[in-house]
Amino acid sequence: MRASFDEMQADGTTVREHYRVYDRWLAQQPGDVMRSRREEAEMIFRRVGITFAVYGAKDEDGSGTERLIPFDLIPRVIPASEWTEMEAGLRQRVTALNRFIHDVYHGQEIIKAGIVPGDQIFKNAQFRPEMMGVDVPGGVYSHISGIDIVRAANPDGSGSYYVLEDNLRVPSGVSYMLENRKMMMRLFPDLFSQHRVAPVAHYPDLLLDTLRAVAPAAVNDPTVVVLTPGMYNSAYFEHAFLAQQMGVELVEGQDLFVRDNFVYMRTTQGPKRVDVIYRRVDDDFLDPLAFRPDSTLGCAGLLSVYRAGNVTLSNAIGTGVADDKSIYPYVPKMIEFYLGEKPILNNVPTWQCRDAEDLKYVLSHLGELVVKEVHGAGGYGMLVGPAATAQEIADFRKALEANPAGYIAQPTLSLSTCPTFVESGIAPRHIDLRPFVLSGKTVQMVPGGLTRVALKEGSLVVNSSQGGGTKDTWVLEA
């Protein structure tokens, strides 16, 4: 494993161009400023209630089940020139993914062309036969996409961005992107007068614009709602936040009902029709008549209304077929197939264990690879070879041999590091980046995204469920 690329330090003595002003500012700060600012930030996050729920957990005083996601005070800075290229790459990738999903549920040209094997799609649990032949407005399926990007070091010391994962179902985290910026501007206003940081606060506007743009064609002034599983869901804060910022209702399944093949919500003034549902509920729970019958989070009959084109679901049902780790290796080819363009963003080289040759290689290199469950998410069900014990590797080998098609493997990328304020002072920690790409009539995004940071020394797992934190992300105009 190569040494990591550091976002701030080019080498031991040189600070990268885009961090120079920040570095000078930091050097001038008295010793305890960062610590007291961090305490202030925590106090504000608590008061504002920017928390995530932890099921079954209790705080020391036995009262709460709400935790803060650790917020780091040192921003992750991206030069505008790098962002421009990344943005073009994201636009291209998400456009191709949407074309792919449409193709899967219509003509399946990409299978006929022999580019993606049919059984990779049809045997995928995320493939929804109910969606075959259903036309969605504008042919767009993934209206909100979260694309996870990491930067790894090249032999010459430079760094390259790679797409690690596409999230096309219900990607979360955008509220932290917005709140982190608000917090930074509150804690360090002087920093923003010294830097030209591209603003992100208009994200809810773009989101509402996107959701309105994909309403059923017959509707003039669409009613948009956000559907949440409820206040005990770990991302409830985000659901409430986005609904409030867009000025739309935050509904639960129990607030909705279907009549005459339209969806209505129960209001104090009687039933009101709903045209676009930004749902933060997984496919499986959307409609007890069509999917899991025990679900109380959805609305009975919703699928039928959806198939009739009388309501838009955002994201569409069945987008999971394109963000699965077994489909991921084909994305560069999709871009060439649908758009006739060379991919701008790199994929991480991937071994597919379903392939005998690949499996053989993976089994003999378990100690140096990252092996992931094809359907896993949230940092669970994966083996990080270099960090694993002999026992963990042996256990994983058994699982892998029992079900090779359930896994893929990738080289252990050393995620880039960024200076982070930890207990012992300022130290490098590994980070990733999740930009949020909105697809309606056009593809739009705000500069940057959510930077997640692995707070444990040496850890490569940035998920909040596994001890990760977040940082403000600056796209810096020169």
Add this chain to the structure above:
Amino acid sequence: MLSRTADHLFWMARYMERAENTARMLDVNYQTSLLPQSADAALNGWKGLLSISELSHDYASRYGEVDARKVMDYMVSDERNPSSIYSCLMAARENARAVRGTLTTEVWETQNQTWLEFQRLLRGKTFQKDPGEGFEWVKFRSHLSRGVTVGTMLQDEAFHFLRIGSFLERADNTARMLDVKFHAVESEFFGTGAANGNGRDQEYDFYHWSAILRSVSGFEVYRKAYRNVIRPEKVAELLILRADMPRSLAACMDEVVNNLRQVANEQSQDTLRRAGRLQADLRFGRIDEILATGLHAFLTQFLERVGTLGVGISRDFLVPVAA
């Protein structure tokens, strides 16, 4: 507005108001208990407090004998008591959290902060060390919550349901506080005691009725309005019929009716009619008539009518039956 949202708003406001009134009752009882009086009289105060909250039985099953310290613990920090300040503040905050997007940031943060600080006060034993300070704090947070609601919320449906919740709860609570004497001595005030007319009773009455006044911040108001000594029938008039007294039954019903009118829908006519009738009874009622039928009987009937109104509001707006 979503029916579920209206329901959460309604209950958020009710619980906040109830927390305040519980603190008011406890405060007055606590202050009164510092006066020189017999042990029995002091105990009667605490018994009456449990009784008007309909909690005597629940208390007895958990704590046994009535005892000032235990009643305070039960009413302040016992999470098993649905009317304790703890339960009310938690329920207010949980309801607020469920609809935080409908509230202004200031309203939500006030609710959230109240809950967080309350837990700090409990950990710091404030309510044991200086109960008066603790109760003042609860009242102050309720004032703040109301002020930030009026000062920042758009006056739309959300606002009206918050107001309906506040004033329906306050009407209920003021009626209960007025009725406390009946519960405390288990007899009708305008019966035996008054006929008796001996000096000790009169002295006791002064403290009793001024305690009730203080519990609704009405002592100074009374002096200002009547410029007279404390007379039971005047206290009752002030707290029942005076529409300019913000915690009186008449003032509460005026607010309930005005806000109900703003949110009226196709099925709410009957509820509106009942509310209007109750309002009219207070507006055109006379205190001597009320006292002639008996204060306790009047208040009991009032509480029933307020209860029916609450059920009607729920049925018409908050949990509509029709799909």
